[in-house]
Amino acid sequence: MSSAATTVAQSAQQSAPEPAPASAAAESPTAAAAQSAAAPDAVARPAADYSDYKLVPARHPWRWVGTVLVALGVVAVAWSLATNPRWEWGVVAKWFTAQSVVNGLLETLKLTAISGALGFILGFILALMRLSASPLLLSVSWTFSWIFRSTPLLVQMLLWYNLGYLYEKISLGIPFTDIRFFEVQTTTLISQFAAAVLGLTLNQAAYSAEIIRGGILSVDQGQLEAAAALGIPAWRRSTRIVLPQAMRAILPTAFNEIIGLVKGTSIVYVLAYSELFYTVQVIYNRTQQVLPLLLVATLWYVAITSVLSVFQYYIERHYSKGAVRNLPLTPLQKARKFFATHAAVNFDRVNLDRAKDIR
Amino acid sequence: MSTAATRGHVEITNVRKSFGGTEVLKGVSLTVPPGGVAVIVGPSGSGKSTLLRTINHLEKADGGYITIDGQLVGYQVRGNKLHELREKDILKQRTDIGMVFQNFNLFPHLTALENVTEAPVVALHRNKAEARKRALELLDRVGLKDRADAYPRQLSGGQQQRVAIARALALDPKILLFDEPTSALDPELVNEVLDVIRELATSGTTLIIVTHEMGFARDVADTVVFMDDGQIVEQGSPQEIFANPREPRTRSFFSKVIEPAFNI
Ligand SMILES: Nc1ncnc2c1ncn2[C@@H]1O[C@H](COP(=O)(O)OP(=O)(O)O)[C@@H](O)[C@H]1O
Ligand SMILES: [Mg+2]
Secondary structure, eight states: OHHHHHHHHHHHHHTTTSOOOOOSSOSOHHHHHHHHHHOTTOOOOOOOOOTTOOOOOOOOHHHHHHHHHHHHHHHHHHHHHHHOGGGOHHHHHHHHTOHHHHHHHHHHHHHHHHHHHHHHHHHHHHHHHHHSSOHHHHHHHHHHHHHHHHSOHHHHHHHHHTHHHHOSEEEEEOTTSSOEEEEEEHHHHSOHHHHHHHHHHHHHHHHHHHHHHHHHHTSOHHHHHHHHHTTOOHHHIIIIIIHHHHHHHHHHHHHHHHHHHHHHGGGGGGGTOOSHHHHHHHHHHHHOOHHHHHHHHHHHHHHHHHHHHHHHHHHHHHHTTTTSSSOOOOHHHHHHHHHHHHHHHHSOHHHHHHHHHHO | OOSSOOSOOEEEEEEEEEETTEEEEEEEEEEEOTTOEEEEEOOTTSSHHHHHHHHTTSSOOSEEEEEETTEESSEEEETTEEEEOOHHHHHHHHTTEEEEOTTOOOOTTSOHHHHHHHHHHHHSOOOHHHHHHHHHHHHHHTTOGGGTTOOGGGSOHHHHHHHHHHHHHTTOOSEEEEESTTTTSOHHHHHHHHHHHHHHHTTTOEEEEEOSOHHHHHHHOSEEEEEETTEEEEEEOHIIIIISOOSHHHHHHHHHHSOTTOOO
8 A cells, every 4th residue: 555655646746736636535635645655554544536646657767777778789889880991881882772783683682572482382382282182292292392402502503504414405295205395405495594593493392381381280170170061162261261370370481481582592693693692792803892792782681681571570460360369569559659658657648648549 | 849840851870980990980870850959968989079070071971871851961872872972062062061169160360250251152152242241140140240340369258159150050051060069168158159059949940969068958959869989879858868768878977967956
């Protein structure tokens, strides 16, 4: 009782300039509360009515100390980055939006988008094969993942690019006969771009298959049973009932993979394919400004990852519908609420009420 | 219970089912007339759920057969053989047989209303607006019209089970199967679900209910079926079964599940 009384005393003192709230026990709540704080063991008085009192949220002083320390650290790092001339920020700025760098960036985005999309589509098919009742489909899917996960991506890449050495021509026809519908030189079919997409896609598919399979397995068997009992067709069961629930398990890892892929595309430099990283290498080999140019590439990768992370947040939020009782606030809503409440404590009751509305 | 019912005649004939080496159903035969209410009771593991699941072909019987209004479930006759139906035709048969599960199995990412409209739209190709209208009527019937837009996790267990019943009703089934519909519920929520089922019992739909609620069984059943060890040990009217069980196994089961104060 005594600590509650103290709190009330404080808040009452803060609100002193305001008209005194109606109170049954005392002529002024300030006086009554101060009196009880001074003598907490005083004899029982009639129960006070606190309904008009202002609420003061608990303070967290150590949280603020921690915040200040971390802020100091961040400032120190930023200061050193900004003031150390060896980072050559002028050079970074000059190349950051140079035409060749932007072209490389677009190639990186193109490779990521195409092999990411194809990889996940193929991965989805592989995951379904792996979960199917057919032993053939199951083993083909298993073998695919086994091979592509055990071979270094670099080797796969070079192998695809040099497919022309292994097979001079690629043709489509009826096996074991001379009938050919079409036939091309392998080297014309497998360009640098094709080799890059092929390598990245197949590799990505092997990993996504496992991610998607894991997601599907995480959905309760009862869901499929209920859907089957309702006469819902198999395809609809997968797409409408299972997959949306599986997405919750799939998304965090899938975004990990895609972010990995953004930077993973840099491996196609072995094919002399001019994506972002290769472009930057070509430039610094010419100008010898190695660090600043690596910084240019890094900053772009950071930018892409940041954008993807925002997408991830909102997509995950979308798929958590129904899985959590109430959706958590977005960072934007949180920030608004934070400022609204903290502003309200120091100002008037109108603000506090507004903060309640936002909540 | 209802008099006018003409559809939903269930005939189970000598159904057998084994898992691995153990026989779980050892030749079960049971007839439920149109609009009849059969309550199946028996110890855990006696094969009650398995029997229910063979009725809508979620579980394939190894022997014997089931007909609904004279039509074989899951098979068709060709010559002197029974050929299993294609998935598509089985799904179509299932729309005549609603099922309510112990764990509700509502789709958690869909609202109550979406749970109820899903099957009529995709399985019966009903028009969306019409399905929605009917779904709201059904939710009203189970007392949940105002929670139509809630997700299952925002509902209590009893409310979830009532949505599940509305979902099963949305296909206008001839038969409703209930597998321990109140076993996952807190005691104070049991009655709200049983009340909904009681109301259905007078509606002319054939009901087959597995439950441990003996008082409810006595109220609602036309036939009480006692199962043990994969067999129907005894069946009859509630009066016969509860007051004068003939078989010692039945008697010993009731002496365990019915508290002494329970009287007919
Ligand atoms: N899919 C299954 N695989 C193996 N055994 C099963 C399966 N389903 C049920 N059983 C077994 O069959 C027996 C009957 O189960 P069930 O029909 O669920 O009984 P009840 O519903 O009466 O408790 C149990 O011994 C159970 O372990
Ligand atoms: Mg059971």
